[in-house]
Amino acid sequence: MTEPLTALAGSHEAEPGTVQLLDPRGRRVEEPTYSPLVADLDAEALRTMYRDMVVTRTFDNTATALQRQGELGLWPPSLGQEGAQVGSAHALSARDFVFPAYREHGVARVRGLDLGELLPVFRGVRHGGWDPAAHNFNIYTFVIGAHTLHAVGYALGIQRDGDVGTGDPARDRAAVVYFGDGATSQGDTNEALVFAASNNAPVVFFLQNNHWAISVPTTTQSRVPLVQRGSGFGIPSVRVDGNDVLACYAVTRAALERAHSGSGPTFIEAVTYRMGAHTTSDDPTRYRDRAEEDLWRERDPIARMRAHLREEGLADDAFLADVEDEAHAVADAARSYCRGLEAAPTGAMFDHVYTADHPLVAAERAEAEAFEAAFEETR
Numbered sequence: 036m037t038e039p040l041t042a043l044a045g046s047h048e049a050e051p052g053t054v055q056l057l058d059p060r061g062r063r064v065e066e067p068t069y070s071p072l073v074a075d076l077d078a079e080a081l082r083t084m085y086r087d088m089v090v091t092r093t094f095d096n097t098a099t100a101l102q103r104q105g106e107l108g109l110w111p112p113s114l115g116q117e118g119a120q121v122g123s124a125h126a127l128s129a130r131d132f133v134f135p136a137y138r139e140h141g142v143a144r145v146r147g148l149d150l151g152e153l154l155p156v157f158r159g160v161r162h163g164g165w166d167p168a169a170h171n172f173n174i175y176t177f178v179i180g181a182h183t184l185h186a187v188g189y190a191l192g193i194q195r196d197g198d199v200g201t202g203d204p205a206r207d208r209a210a211v212v213y214f215g216d217g218a219t220s221q222g223d224t225n226e227a228l229v230f231a232a233s234n235n236a237p238v239v240f241f242l243q244n245n246h247w248a249i250s251v252p253t254t255t256q257s258r259v260p261l262v263q264r265g266s267g268f269g270i271p272s273v274r275v276d277g278n279d280v281l282a283c284y285a286v287t288r289a290a291l292e293r294a295h296s297g298s299g300p301t302f303i304e305a306v307t308y309r310m311g312a313h314t315t316s317d318d319p320t321r322y323r324d325r326a327e328e329d330l331w332r333e334r335d336p337i338a339r340m341r342a343h344l345r346e347e348g349l350a351d352d353a354f355l356a357d358v359e360d361e362a363h364a365v366a367d368a369a370r371s372y373c374r375g376l377e378a379a380p381t382g383a384m385f386d387h388v389y390t391a392d393h394p395l396v397a398a399e400r401a402e403a404e405a406f407e408a409a410f411e412e413t414r
Contacts (some may be wrong), residue, residue: 061342118336122283180221200297217248265302277307
């Protein structure tokens, strides 16, 4: 079978069963269940979503260039997926905890992480990168699908702490896990769905279906739409236009309200497209054609939101120029930060293995320090 939204790329109507609130021309689409969930977004909220997408893309392009210049060992571009990430992230409460994969740069931006902090692990000077508790945003996970189990485990902790279903918005919280279509083929992800369903865990599975698991198309990975993966485990599931920032906000908001209330998990399939390479070590021209990319370019999430803001009189040339200036300032700061990064002391890798001292870790630290000191003695 073919993926329905591939054929839809050049049109302006959503595939039946796919939530869309903003069509590719930037015009509002009324949907009885989800339109009310964006009704309270004021002009500033809409402009902030646009700003976050533009800043994320400019930073992302800069990071890609840094890798090409030899400043980073690897970089996973998020080009084309900004709408899914920024829209969903704006629906999160401060107490919700995010488990990203490794290209959720837009989510990091919305959660308040300095985007430059994403770079050290890709430069090879840190094993992690930031304090997850500072923004309730976990470090990137490079083992495909492994973090879905982490998210469910965290959600079970939330549940057992009694932080769901209290009706107190300052207390109720949930876990949100972002992953790609390739991860749905991993055993870890399917096990996570089993545990989430059987325990009614407060977790939102946010699948960004960007159509390609490196060079393997979604149609090869699954004979049915991926949204049915969640339904197969008894988890309420919804398919959304992943290039529609408002629709992604609305469906995630509804899923989080459900999780916060104690009603359990939700599976979201955000249908989007990876406009760039899987990582900078990948060459997408070897497995897909330009025509496919051109079709999806017509559905660009940033151009769509810009058109909407223009049409509603919410963005003038001065605002758009200001956004571009901020985006370039963030990118310039990240570039300077990256080039100034130095490797941490060898012993730093042992600092956060456990929350408390551990004899095995202490022994390994001493062994590593002795090994390093032996080289100093021969100089």
